Structures are given as structure tokens and as C-alpha cells.
Amino acid sequence: MSARLRVDFIACKGRGLCAEALPELITLDDWGFPIVSGQPVPSRLLPDARETVCACPLLALRLEYHSQLSQ
Amino acid sequence: MLSAVSPGLGARPSSVGVPGALPRLLPGGPASLKGHLARYGPLPRPGPGRENQTALIAEIDRAGLTGRGGAGFPTGRKLAAVAAGRAPVVIGNGTEGEPASAKDKVLMARSPHLVLDGAVLAAQMVGASRAVIVAHRDVRDILGQTAAERRRARLDRVGVTVRAAANRFVGGEASAVVRWVEHGVPAPTATPPRLSDRGLGGRPTLVQNVETLAHLALIARYGAPWFRSVGTPAEPGSMLVTVLGAVREPCVLEIAIGTPVGQVLDLAGGPAAPLQALLLGGYFGAWVDAAQAAGRPFSAAGLADLGAGTGAGLIAALPAGACGLAETARVIRYLAAQSAGQCGPCRFGLPAVASELERIAERRTADPDLLRRWLGQIDGRGGCAHPSGAVRLVRSALRVFGAELSQHAAGSCSGTARVLPVPPPGPR
Amino acid sequence: MSSQVLWFVSRGSGLALLAGFSAVAVLGVAARLGSVPRGWSRLGLGELHRALALFCVAFLGLHVLTAVLDPYVTIGWAATLLPFASPYRTLAIGLGAVAVDLAGAVLITSLARRRLGYRAWRAVHWLAYLAWPAAFWHSVTAGTDLRIWWVALVVWGCALAVATACLARLLSWRRGPGRQRPEVPQPPAPRERAQL
Numbered sequence: 001m002s003a004r005l006r007v008d009f010i011a012c013k014g015r016g017l018c019a020e021a022l023p024e025l026i027t028l029d030d031w032g033f034p035i036v037s038g039q040p041v042p043s044r045l046l047p048d049a050r051e052t053v054c055a056c057p058l059l060a061l062r063l064e065y066h067s068q069l070s071q
Numbered sequence: 072m073l074s075a076v077s078p079g080l081g082a083r084p085s086s087v088g089v090p091g092a093l094p095r096l097l098p099g100g101p102a103s104l105k106g107h108l109a110r111y112g113p114l115p116r117p118g119p120g121r122e123n124q125t126a127l128i129a130e131i132d133r134a135g136l137t138g139r140g141g142a143g144f145p146t147g148r149k150l151a152a153v154a155a156g157r158a159p160v161v162i163g164n165g166t167e168g169e170p171a172s173a174k175d176k177v178l179m180a181r182s183p184h185l186v187l188d189g190a191v192l193a194a195q196m197v198g199a200s201r202a203v204i205v206a207h208r209d210v211r212d213i214l215g216q217t218a219a220e221r222r223r224a225r226l227d228r229v230g231v232t233v234r235a236a237a238n239r240f241v242g243g244e245a246s247a248v249v250r251w252v253e254h255g256v257p258a259p260t261a262t263p264p265r266l267s268d269r270g271l272g273g274r275p276t277l278v279q280n281v282e283t284l285a286h287l288a289l290i291a292r293y294g295a296p297w298f299r300s301v302g303t304p305a306e307p308g309s310m311l312v313t314v315l316g317a318v319r320e321p322c323v324l325e326i327a328i329g330t331p332v333g334q335v336l337d338l339a340g341g342p343a344a345p346l347q348a349l350l351l352g353g354y355f356g357a358w359v360d361a362a363q364a365a366g367r368p369f370s371a372a373g374l375a376d377l378g379a380g381t382g383a384g385l386i387a388a389l390p391a392g393a394c395g396l397a398e399t400a401r402v403i404r405y406l407a408a409q410s411a412g413q414c415g416p417c418r419f420g421l422p423a424v425a426s427e428l429e430r431i432a433e434r435r436t437a438d439p440d441l442l443r444r445w446l447g448q449i450d451g452r453g454g455c456a457h458p459s460g461a462v463r464l465v466r467s468a469l470r471v472f473g474a475e476l477s478q479h480a481a482g483s484c485s486g487t488a489r490v491l492p493v494p495p496p497g498p499r
Numbered sequence: 500m501s502s503q504v505l506w507f508v509s510r511g512s513g514l515a516l517l518a519g520f521s522a523v524a525v526l527g528v529a530a531r532l533g534s535v536p537r538g539w540s541r542l543g544l545g546e547l548h549r550a551l552a553l554f555c556v557a558f559l560g561l562h563v564l565t566a567v568l569d570p571y572v573t574i575g576w577a578a579t580l581l582p583f584a585s586p587y588r589t590l591a592i593g594l595g596a597v598a599v600d601l602a603g604a605v606l607i608t609s610l611a612r613r614r615l616g617y618r619a620w621r622a623v624h625w626l627a628y629l630a631w632p633a634a635f636w637h638s639v640t641a642g643t644d645l646r647i648w649w650v651a652l653v654v655w656g657c658a659l660a661v662a663t664a665c666l667a668r669l670l671s672w673r674r675g676p677g678r679q680r681p682e683v684p685q686p687p688a689p690r691e692r693a694q695l
Binding site for chain 2: 007008009010011012013014029030031032033035
Binding site for chain 1: 530540541542543545546612613616617620
């Protein structure tokens with residue numbers, strides 16, 4: 001199972017809590033909105049990723065799980 | 072009578088005026104119901120039940136029909152996905168928000184019955200009891216009258232309604248069309264869930280461009296081998312293209328996919344002036360060098376290595392007397408204004424890119440590196456493909472007109488003409 | 500537990516809770532303001548809002564418990580949740596029950612936020628704007644210590660803090676959603692123009 005972070009840009013308001021919580025995987029563009037790579041989250045960062053998903057005040061960040069086969 | 076299980080296969084009665092190779096979608100004749108049925112033959116009546124649905128969908132799949140709205144998704148797969156759901160709905164997308172494109176409007180005006188045939192057949196294929204056509208305002212009335220004529224003749228087993236489209240570019244995006252029909256808001260929605268799972272009213276929704284529906288109506292009559300008799304093996308069939316700009320007779324044409332680009336231009340009367348570049352696909356498409364592109368087939372495969380595709384079926388010819396950078400700047404400013412404004416990268420990023428492009432075009436101090444940085448930042452980010460489409464256009468402009476960047480920086484530009492249609496900013 | 504001790508804990512916890520919930524309210528309202536002061540962490544403020552809210556709700560249990568268990572006054576268990584069911588100071592305690600009910604709704608929906616979805620959660624969260632005034636009015640009517648100067652200071656200080664936060668929020672909302680985006684890089688001056 002691999003997990004990827006995905007941003008719902010329609011919900012996102014660019015508050016930037018996610019980039020504070022998970023700077024290893026999330027940076028902000030020049031307008032304050034998150035840039036998230038499409039790469040799977042390393043397993044050592046998964047707990048932090050889950051907390052970051054909870055931390056978003058707009059619930060705009062998601063962790064999507066894919067089985068290795070379907071990707 | 073066409074068989075319900077294998078429609079059209081080997082059943083080409085010669086008494087009916089079956090369209091030859093081309094044209095297929097655009098008749099010269101009348102658009103009355105009688106005239107339509109005389110020209111194309113009776114409307115296929117698939118029997119009820121899953122087996123018949125599956126057989127018809129398989130035929131569409133065999134035909135290799137792909138979406139003609141720009142994304143080019145295989146239609147058979149889309150039909151199958153929606154058919155798997157409960158109580159689906161069909162939406163025909165005739166919004167044609169792209170200002171330079173006219174093919175859907177022409178199709179709906181000249182062959183409204185074909186479009187409605189397709190919508191009804193698609194509905195029957197997926198098990199929907201209702202179809203909605205969202206039509207550009209200019210042709211909404213024609214389509215409405217056509218639907219009324221069919222209702223009077225009790226032709227369709229599926230209820231068809233015709234709605235006018237919103238006057239917005241981004242209103243043509245599939246989820247935006249659904250939201251427009253449901254809530255009157257022409258703006259995209261978040262894509263999980265997919266429309267084929269949950270769309271209009273929470274039901275599985277098939278959104279299909281009207282041209283795709285028209286092709287579907289003909290495949291149901293004449294079968295997959297007939298459809299594949301023109302075009303390329305990988306990209307079969309015909310498509311409508313809008314040819315505009317510096318050509319003698321700007322028009323909407325039906326061509327076999329894979330026709331050389333130069334030949335398409337000739338069908339539109341040929342270049343009206345020496346051409347420097349072509350815009351292929353639409354405002355989400357790409358610029359290509361005119362000389363390089365002339366011999367290429369107008370197909371996804373033929374244009375891929377030029378960084379372009381057929382897109383929404385558009386070829387705009389840029390004469391040597393125009394400035395590609397200025398045209399691109401105007402288009403991007405338009406796209407920025409047409410953003411639904413829901414997502415940060417689009418709402419803030421596109422105007423920034425537009426401003427920088429305008430600085431370049433107007434020969435003021437500009438920073439192409441900053442422009443490239445922003446393009447990299449907004450590409451692929453947002454609730455729909457709006458920013459990505461704009462990025463693609465700008466990147467192709469920087470590629471094709473790259474030699475002019477230094478000219479512009481030095482303060483000179485060769486172009487004066489305005490070629491691409493960009494509507495003035497109206498009330499939002 | 501002697502009645503005096505119970506009453507003391509009830510009053511003390513009440514004051515602490517007013518301060519705590521007021522801080523929660525200020526943090527919550529301030530999260531919606533356009534910009535954050537330099538060096539302040541939006542994440543930190545957000546997490547503090549949640550942690551403090553949870554803590555206050557737990558502490559609220561102590562406040563309610565000591566009030567009901569106090570044999571000196573008859574409040575009854577029902578009155579903790581049902582407004583205006585207390586024979587003792589019906590209005591004052593009733594307001595407390597209203598505050599508990601509203602805060603309970605906010606708490607439960609916040610814990611189930613991911614499942615409910617943003618829109619449903621946000622709709623219920625608006626009730627917090629009713630819960631705080633109910634709690635404040637409860638403090639002022641049920642509390643017995645306002646004549647002590649520093650108690651009054653805390654109580655009115657809380658009111659001032661929450662009112663200021665709400666006013667700032669109203670003003671920033673009126674100024675419109677067109678936010679100033681900081682630090683958009685400007686093109687370089689002609690001398691430093693990048694090579695094309």
C-alpha cells in the first residue's frame with residue numbers, strides 16, 4: 001500500500017498550515033498555496049502526514065491510498 | 072430493420088442515403104425530422120436489457136470513438152463506466168466555451184437531429200431515462216425546436232431537455248456543466264467523486280461532447296467498420312475542425328483524422344498571407360511552426376512530437392505580420408479573467424503570468440525566468456485543467472516564438488495584426 | 500466533600516473556564532483573519548485552539564460536577580443539559596446548560612469532522628458564536644464573586660478580548676476577500692535584467 005498526498009484546490013484557501021506541519025513534503029508557491037509532489041509518502045513520515053491532514057482547517061488535504069498494483 | 076444486438080453490421084440498405092466517406096456529420100440539406108431520417112435512415116431502437124446495452128457499447132468501443140471535446144477519452148470506456156451505475160443521466164456538452172471554436176455550434180445548427188439521436192442512444196446504452204443537452208446560447212433555440220419536433224412525433228423513448236449554456240469559458244468543463252445544470256453555477260467541482268460515479272443529483276453522469284454524440288448516432292446505424300473506414304487505425308473516424316485566422320475562407324470543416332495540416336488549410340481556401348505559426352487545438356492547445364506543421368497529419372500521433380494535439384479541433388493561422396507573443400498575451404489575459412476563481416494557483420497565478428506576458432509583448436522590462444518559474448508552479452495544480460491548459464499554450468509560445476524574446480527585450484516587434492478572437496470582458 | 504470545598508471548586512473552575520473558553524474563542528476567530536503577525540505560526544495557533552478547547556471541555560465536567568454535587572443548592576442532573584430545569588437560579592443555570600449543549604454539539608462535530616465533511620462541520624461550528632455569549636451571561640448571573648476586583652478584571656477582560664477579536668474579524672471581512680498576496684517577486688530593475 002502506498003499513500004499520496006492530494007490537495008483539493010477548490011477547498012484550499014492557502015492558510016499554509018500544511019507546509020508548516022510537513023515541510024519535508026509540502027512547500028508553498030509564490031501565492032501561499034501548497035505544492036505537493038505526486039510521490040508516495042515515505043513510511044517514516046506517514047504519521048506526520050496523517051496529522052497534517054487533520055491539521056488543515058478546511059479539510060483540503062487528503063491522503064489517498066493505492067495498492068501497488070493499481071498505480 | 073437494424074438488429075438490436077449487432078446494429079448496423081452488414082445492414083447498409085442502399086435505398087437509404089448513407090453518407091459515403093465524407094461528409095458524415097454536416098449535411099447540405101434540411102434539418103427537418105423527415106429529411107434527417109431520409110438521409111441517415113431510421114433511428115436504431117436497441118432492445119431493453121443489459122445484454123443489448125453491452126453489445127451496443129462494445130460496438131462503440133470497436134469503432135474506437137474518442138471524445139471530441141478536447142480530452143479524447145475513449146467513449147466506449149466512459150459508456151461502460153456509467154452503465155455500471157444506477158439510474159444514470161446523460162448530458163450532451165454543447166457549451167463550446169472556446170471563443171475561437173465554432174464546430175459545435177455549426178453542428179448543432181446544421182444537424183440538431185443527429186446530436187439528439189446520439190444523446191438518446193447514449194442514454195439507452197447506459198440505461199438512463201433522461202438526457203440534457205446544454206447548448207451554446209446561439210443555437211439553443213434551434214435545438215429546443217428540434218427536441219419539440221421529436222416529442223410531437225413521439226420519436227424518443229428517453230426524455231430530452233435542452234438548456235442554454237452559461238457564457239463562460241470554464242463553463243464547458245465537464246463537472247462545471249453538471250454544476251450549471253444542477254445549481255446554475257458554471258464552475259468545476261472537486262473530482263473525487265468522478266462524474267461517472269456521482270454527478271448530476273448524485274447519479275452516475277455521462278458528459279459527452281455533442282460531436283461525439285453525433286458520431287455515436289452514426290456508429291449505431293452503420294457500425295464500427297464503417298466508422299473506421301476513414302481516419303487512421305489508431306485514431307479512426309472523422310472530426311470537425313474550425314479553421315480561422317489568416318486563411319481565405321475561415322470555416323468549419325469535417326475531415327478524416329490524419330489529413331495533412333496543409334491540406335486542411337487548403338480546404339479553407341489556403342493561407343491568405345505567408346504564415347509563421349499555427350495554433351492547434353484551441354486556447355488550451357499549442358503553437359507550432361507553420362512550415363514544420365504543414366506536412367504533418369492532423370492527429371494526436373502526428374502532432375505529438377511538436378508538442379501539440381488536435382484538441383477541440385481548431386487550427387488558427389498566424390500570419391507573418393502578427394506577433395505571436397502579443398496574441399498569446401491577449402489569450403492568457405482572457406483565460407485569467409475566465410478563471411472560476413475557486414483555486415489559488417489559477418486565481419493568482421494566471422493573472423501574474425498574464426501580466427508578465429503582457430510586459431514581454433509590450434516590450435517593457437520583463438523577466439522570462441520568473442514567467443517560467445510561475446508556469447512550473449501553476450502547472451497541474453487547481454480544481455480543473457484551466458491552469459494546465461494555459462501553461463501549455465504559454466510554453467509553446469516561448470518555444471515557437473523564442474527567437475523573438477530577445478527582439479522584444481531590445482524594444483522592437485515585427486507584428487501588428489490582431490488575429491485570435493478574444494471576447495471583451497463582459498459582466499461576470 | 501464539604502459543601503464549601505465543592506462550592507469553591509465550582510466557582511474557581513467557572514472563572515478558569517471563562518478565561519479558557521475566551522482564549523479558545525479568540526484563537527478561533529483570529530484564525531480567519533487575513534494575515535498573521537511575523538513569526539507567529541498559523542499551525543501553532545490552530546493546534547492551540549483545538550488542544551485548549553478539548554482541555555476546557557474536560558475541565559467543564561469538573562465545574563458541572565461540583566455544582567450539582569454541592570448539597571447547599573439544588574440544581575439536579577437534568578439541569579446540566581436541559582436549560583431552565585434548575586430550581587436554583589433558573590435563568591443563570593439555564594444559560595449554563597445552553598452553553599454546555601452548544602459546546603457539546605461543536606465538540607462532537609469537531610471530533611467527527613473528517614466523516615461529516617467540511618460543510619456540515621462548519622455549519623455547526625457557527626453555534627460557538629452563541630455558546631460563548633451564553634457562557635458569559637451565565638458567568639455574570641450565576642457567579643457570586645464579581646464584586647472581587649480581580650474577578651471582575653478577568654471577567655470583563657475576557658469580554659473585551661472576545662469582542663476585539665470579533666470586531667477585527669468583521670472589519671477584515673468587510674474589507675473584502677481580495678487578499679493581499681505578500682512577497683510576489685517583482686521583475687528586476689533594468690540594470691539587473693536577466694539574460695534572455
